[in-house]
Amino acid sequence: MYKISTIELNNLYVTIKIKHFKFLYNKFKNELSFIKDRMIIYYNIEKIKKPSFEEKDKIYLLRKNIIIKRPNNKLDFKKIELFIIIRKISKYNYKLLLLKII
Numbered sequence: 001m002y003k004i005s006t007i008e009l010n011n012l013y014v015t016i017k018i019k020h021f022k023f024l025y026n027k028f029k030n031e032l033s034f035i036k037d038r039m040i041i042y043y044n045i046e047k048i049k050k051p052s053f054e055e056k057d058k059i060y061l062l063r064k065n066i067i068i069k070r071p072n073n074k075l076d077f078k079k080i081e082l083f084i085i086i087r088k089i090s091k092y093n094y095k096l097l098l099l100k101i102i
Helices: 012-046
Strands: 058-062 079-088 094-097
Touching: 058 094
Parallel strands: none
Antiparallel strands: 058 079, 079 094
């Protein structure tokens, strides 16, 4: 027959291990809650309402989707100039008054 060892609660080694496991559990629980909070923050950043403009407001025209005949874009401007909004086409699309672009 095999002997099954019994662990008594007054055993010092066992009590130290139990306290250590409780400490680790609480530590991991706190770290996971921190990670969860960070994930919520990053998720909500994408869902933040974007600014909406009205007619006659001035906004910068970004050169993001404009093709310019330059061999290299590194030193080019990211914002071309301030332009006036003529008409609001949709929620985030506008028609601009383009006077002169150099």
